[in-house]
Amino acid sequence: MPSLPDMTTPKVETLGGGTGVEQDPHVSDAALRAPFFDWLCRMGDNTLILSHRLSEWCGHGPALEEDIALANTALDLIGHTQMWLALAGEVEGQGRSADDLAYLRDVMTFRNVQLLELPNGDMARTTMRQFLFDAFHAALLEKLSGSTSLRVAGIAAKALKEVTYHLERSSDLVVRLGDGTEDSHARMQTTLDAFWPYTGEMFLGDDVDAAMAEAGIAPPPQDLRPEWDRVIREVLDEATLAIPERRADVHKGGKTGRHTEHLGYILAEMQFLQRAYPGASW
Amino acid sequence: MYAQMVKSDGPSDAELSPEERAFQARIDAGEKIEPKEWMPEGYRKTLIRQIGQHAHSEIVGQLPEGNWITRAPTLERKAILLAKVQDEAGHGLYLYSAAETLGVSRDELFEKLHSGKMKYSSIFNYPTLSWADMGAIGWLVDGAAIMNQVPLQRTSYGPYARAMVRICKEESFHQRQGYSIMMKMARGTEAQREMAQDALNRFWYPSLMMFGPSDKDSVHSAQSMAWKIKMNTNDELRQKFVDETVPQAEYLGLTVPDPDLSWNEDRGHYDFTQPDWDEFFEVLRGNGPCNEERLGARVKAWDDGAWFRDGLNAYADKAAARRLAAKTAAE
């Protein structure tokens, strides 16, 4: 069974594909610094917060195989977080590491979408959230593999391999649970209805996104919508689930630091040791 | 160990049938017994109890460390801990599969765990109170598990022996990770050093209990050892564990919480204080600090997951029916 190949995380800078700042002028472009940093935090915070939620399942999954698979996904996402936030720290240029960014920022400077911070609830919620995000995440990483920022492209290409698998797995589970028993169907539909108003946030663009698009670093989020719609429609159809007739862009703000009440508790737990023992090394 | 006080069903020597005699001869010759081959009913039952208890220990053993995954202090530590706990789930899987070759399903074994008919190792009924406990568990608990499991790679039952080979590789990795956490803590700030010492204080005796009570009091050990499903006595393994661990504690600059611990030149071993066996039996009886939480968490995971498993099964049935219908239509 898969497990962490070794004890030490490989140097995150080299994982990014590029060999240094010289080859990626975006990284040291002062004019881009603020939006680029913000955008990288969005990437890293999405994976950080989702991996955190997934890791809560460890030991409590509905079957051993599922327990292991949830941990695998969480591990992949922690790896992505390390790469995105390390690059964010580098772009920011104030010497903050990925850990500093993960463990020493407060709620209002977190940039993840709200969908990912919602509590796990049952496996219907965990599975549906994963699917809705995976479809977005895969479409985004696919585009980012061709980013004008070589560092971004390198991280995206590596992450895409894993996220393609995440999407396969979550799609498969959505189909099976949607078309399973009456109970599993009802749970999946109820969850889909409840999450739908959170999905729009993934596709809302703002000034940060515009600056990234302008520099050729990332696509405007709204451009990802058709591909997401296609995947969602196809999978939900096979799952015998109905696309909700509700507005999708109701709950939003995470990308600019406006969160649900849940994120504060995640951080209180996640950051406890770093906050309680400042300066200690672990 | 992960399997403590496993009861063995065996006939006395005088009653051995010719088949049983031949079976014992194969074991004495170091042959492996494979699933399809004849084996005494007592051998099969004892193995199911032992492998089952071992498997249960792996999955209940996810919980004490799982308790700190969301509070791990760095991304790297979180990934390492999560991967470690995930490994334990994998160990559970291998072992349930090994047990299945003896004719008992995973679901049946779960039922026995959940109803309290089968046990898991006493060690997992102790709480994890600080981050240093992640170090202490990897170092001491995985370390104690290794003591027992390395010899079990040579156990007589083929599937069990092969599961042990895979598991042992990962366990020694876990132990090194645990020790690395202890090292960081013991050489860290004053507060970290205190946490490390406190973790050692709390986990030392429960770790010694993992090997089970002295074999002098165990009527089952002899048969299990003849069958080579138990390779060493509990006392031998406990002594070996103490002998290996004490210098490691010294290297960390931590104090083993045993004032009578001393090197015995004549024996070539450490003399040490036995754990409180009354406490051990109380923990087995369900009166440990976390018995209810641990078993409760497993039962809850299983019950809450019922609709999920049912959904997947229902889909599999429908899909099979659809394939059959398509095939019939095509013919």
Ligand SMILES: [Fe+2]
């Ligand atoms: Fe294990």
Ligand SMILES: [Fe+2]
């Ligand atoms: Fe282990």
